[in-house]
Amino acid sequence: MPTGTCPECDADVHVDMDTDKGETVSCEECGAALEVVGLDPVELDIVEEEDLDDDEDDDEF
Numbered sequence: 609m610p611t612g613t614c615p616e617c618d619a620d621v622h623v624d625m626d627t628d629k630g631e632t633v634s635c636e637e638c639g640a641a642l643e644v645v646g647l648d649p650v651e652l653d654i655v656e657e658e659d660l661d662d663d664e665d666d667d668e669f
């Protein structure tokens with residue numbers, strides 16, 4: 609099974625054989641969402657989850 613390294617905590621993250629580039633896996637160690645950016649070797653990138661803090665002027669109350 610291919611293994612990548614979590615950029616967040618340096619743990620080994622197992623990636624499914626049929627996982628494609630661009631898919632998101634999560635680190636079992638720290639729970640970070642990681643995007644598969646490379647397959648040979650497996651490279652993982654942290655997916656920054658933008659918090660929904662946009663200041664839109666929506667008057668839906």
Ligand SMILES: [Zn+2]
Pocket residue numbers: 614615616617618619635636637638639640
């Ligand atoms: Zn991790």
